[in-house]
Amino acid sequence: MADHQEASVTLPSDPASVPTARRYVADVLTGWGLDAAADLADSVRLIVSELATNAVLHTLGQSPTFTVEVRLEREERLHIGVTDSHPRRPRRLPAAVQQDNGRGLVIIRVLAAEAGGRLSVTPTEDGGKTVWITVPWTVPSVARC
Template sequence: MTSGFGARWFMASTPATVAAARHGTVAQLRTWGFQFDEEVASTFALLVSELVTNAILHGSGDFLTIAMCARSEEVYVEVLDGSSVTPALREAEPDDESGRGMFLVNAYAASWGVHSTPRGKAVWATCRLPAQPVPTRQRCRAEVIGALIRKARPRIYVGALRAA
């Protein structure tokens, strides 16, 4: 397994957090030295936005946690909140003002799912990155990344794997 990077943010469960999370996670990937075009950045930002928005609207508690791990060709992000309610994948009606978040995650993520935590749940998604050498700064051990990803594989799986 390739070595990678990891980061965690504790943020207020407010609408302002969505933009901060979106910009902060993409900026963190670039700080680590990952190179990708605006299409990949937009896809990853969309996934983060939808996961965070879902946690704010349907989670519980005043705070949420965003965790991110990146390796040479994949980034994993999860959002933890205080609710045990599993997100629903549904198609919204054309006039609905909401209800498309997990549908978008399902469409754009390489994989996604949900697992319970001692204080609620974590909803996670992966996004493919263009092939590149792993940057050498701020390494975290491959065993830690692998353990986090293996642990994050859902006990209750709601996402569908898509062929690359």
């Protein structure tokens, strides 16, 4: 496997794009040797779903598309980023507002931490942002052959 692999897809900011983003990332990671039944695969699918949902729902129509990027560095670190063109950084909603939604960022942070990773947000040149999750790549060496 190469020292660095990456893949990305840009999708319309539409709820129908969320499962497409999830399937895309799952297929890429399977191609890189991650067992679809692995705990990391389950976590990544949920993380991508939450990040894509946030990009669709919380950009208030200011981002017609979002991009999902997946990078694997030296078979050690997996980076998953979702970029949109809305300038507002993601934030936790107050507990009183979180009745039906608002838990996505908490879920993402917990899943990333459980996998030994972290969440970060970086601004883009066009005024938007990318929400990144970085986790250790935990594919058994036999699967890397």
